[in-house]
Amino acid sequence: MRWRFRQISELAVLWAGHRVVPVTLIAFAAIWAAVGLSFSFPRQWFLLTNMVGTLIIFFILLLVQHSQNRDMLALHTKLDELIRSSKAGNHWIAAEKKDADAIEGMRQQHHGQISEGAN
Template identity: 45%
Template sequence: MTMDKVFARFANATAHITGTPGAFLVCVALVVTWAVTGPFFGFSETWQLVINTGTTIVTFLMVFLIQNTQNRDTAAIQTKLDELIRSSAAEDQFIGIEKLTDQELARLHSHCERLAQQSHQALERAASERLRRRS
């Protein structure tokens, strides 16, 4: 098995496990245990360093795992959307737009908003026309 597959499986499993209520409760229990032990250690710098170091290391590693999982999820969603666009009557210009710059995306978004507003106005006119004809 390739390193990519091993890491993907590990990242998925870790993201799944750490996103559960049980994992959250374990973390709360660890923090409460750490806080309760404070008086026994005189709230020393070493006692504080334990929680600071532990949370920093966990946070640092989780950033990479979560980012990996999100990157794969985003790529899968984009691929699915591209296939839906390609196989429908939608405009092919939308395939691959995730690679555009922020400015290009903003222009395309404004264009789509204008088209949506025009469609909405046309629907309102048609509904008004139907009501007028019934009267």
């Protein structure tokens, strides 16, 4: 099930990010407005427009967030492996999981080491 969701998510994100989509959406909006104008924009027309637009935006937001989370996890894994295989201190591995104060302390310590090395 999880594999299927990831496959569908990747396909939807690729489709939503395609360069033809904005042109299609503009054409669809123009047709939607023309049809609405021909019906004198009944109240249900605005309600349907608002509902469909909100659902589409919410769906795309969830797909993009899922894709970004997966990409960020892969990036962190690659960076951890680079740290592990280099001369960098292993305390930098999984720094993103520490709280903000600990990360700031690590950053200050690193900048202090750079300053000492320059002298």
